[in-house]
Amino acid sequence: MAMEPFGVLEHLKAISPNHVYFLAPKVIVMRGYEYYAQGRLEAYSWDRTRTVLSAVVRGSLRYTIRLTADDGTLAYTCNCPGWTQASQCKHVICVLLTSVNLLKPDTFRMPNARNTNRQDLLERQLLPGGKGTSAAMPPPRTPAQFEVTLGMREGRGEVMITNHGVMCQSVLGMPTELALLLRSIQDPAWSTQEGLQNFLNHHGHRHPLFVETAEERIPVEWTPSATYTTKTELNLVGKEVIIAARCVRYGEVLESVHTIMGFVVDMTTHRLSPLEYEGGWQVFDLLYEQSRRAGLIRPQDLLNRPLSVPTDPMAAGTPGGRAGRETP
Numbered sequence: 470m471a472m473e474p475f476g477v478l479e480h481l482k483a484i485s486p487n488h489v490y491f492l493a494p495k496v497i498v499m500r501g502y503e504y505y506a507q508g509r510l511e512a513y514s515w516d517r518t519r520t521v522l523s524a525v526v527r528g529s530l531r532y533t534i535r536l537t538a539d540d541g542t543l544a545y546t547c548n549c550p551g552w553t554q555a556s557q558c559k560h561v562i563c564v565l566l567t568s569v570n571l572l573k574p575d576t577f578r579m580p581n582a583r584n585t586n587r588q589d590l591l592e593r594q595l596l597p598g599g600k601g602t603s604a605a606m607p608p609p610r611t612p613a614q615f616e617v618t619l620g621m622r623e624g625r626g627e628v629m630i631t632n633h634g635v636m637c638q639s640v641l642g643m644p645t646e647l648a649l650l651l652r653s654i655q656d657p658a659w660s661t662q663e664g665l666q667n668f669l670n671h672h673g674h675r676h677p678l679f680v681e682t683a684e685e686r687i688p689v690e691w692t693p694s695a696t697y698t699t700k701t702e703l704n705l706v707g708k709e710v711i712i713a714a715r716c717v718r719y720g721e722v723l724e725s726v727h728t729i730m731g732f733v734v735d736m737t738t739h740r741l742s743p744l745e746y747e748g749g750w751q752v753f754d755l756l757y758e759q760s761r762r763a764g765l766i767r768p769q770d771l772l773n774r775p776l777s778v779p780t781d782p783m784a785a786g787t788p789g790g791r792a793g794r795e796t797p
């Protein structure tokens with residue numbers, strides 16, 4: 470039996486999601502993802518022999534990306550000024566994400582489900598014979614149940630993505646916005662905090678969110694409109710100064726809040742919100758660092774209590790830290 474040539478389509482079907490995310494530096498991948506999510510791939514066209522696939526992506530201008538299967542690998546070119554052989558551009562990332570989504574909807578889940586007409590049109594341009602993939606696709610497996618958990622373990626913030634309660638290690642089957650979040654967690658070159666910010670700002674309502682402390686795991690609602698700021702509180706109590714890092718909302722100090730990676734979790738209202746201003750903790754951070762150097766607190770002490778420093782520097786200090794704030 471003659472082997473079908475391994476052409477552009479076969480390469481696209483075989484491409485691993487990780488490959489797309491690791492093809493370019495972070496800023497390029499993010500921009501390419503935005504282009505994909507905005508549906509900026511306008512059309513596909515094949516050459517007469519179906520060996521070169523061209524795609525038009527609308528950026529500041531319209532650019533043409535060409536995909537060929539050269540020497541057993543998929544090769545890309547783009548006619549934008551940013552593209553070089555060595556570093557792919559956002560247009561290439563956009564074409565790959567869009568194509569993988571069209572060819573294998575099981576790989577990622579399309580974030581723009583409302584654009585089904587357009588997907589259909591593109592699918593017909595992409596596939597031979599002009600018929601959709603739907604008939605050839607395997608039936609969908611149990612629907613995924615993704616959840617994002619912000620955890621505080623041993624004073625440190627971490628982000629976990631689970632599917633049916635199982636920790637996700639691979640982006641396979643993940644919607645694209647979660648795949649980007651997972652990369653920001655896994656790749657040391659990416660910042661998890663930045664990844665979390667991007668995810669929450671654009672998709673904060675799309676998946677169930679949880680916060681996990683040592684005591685409990687609670688569902689939280691992304692509430693970007695609630696704004697919190699910070700201040701350092703100093704109180705002279707007997708021979709000690711009690712120094713505390715506080716979260717403030719509308720001038721009111723909040724007791725039952727945690728801060729994780731630049732976000733505030735209100736344990737009373739179950740809301741997750743951005744922390745607007747962290748500058749109020751500068752004094753706390755300075756006093757904490759000085760106390761630690763002076764041996765008044767031990768490095769292993771968790772930063773979960775107000776810091777208590779004797780006014781007499783010769784007296785011993787009480788270990789402590791800041792209210793509900795993670796270790797920097």
Ligand SMILES: [Zn+2]
Pocket residue numbers: 532547548549550551552558559560561
């Ligand atoms: Zn380009």
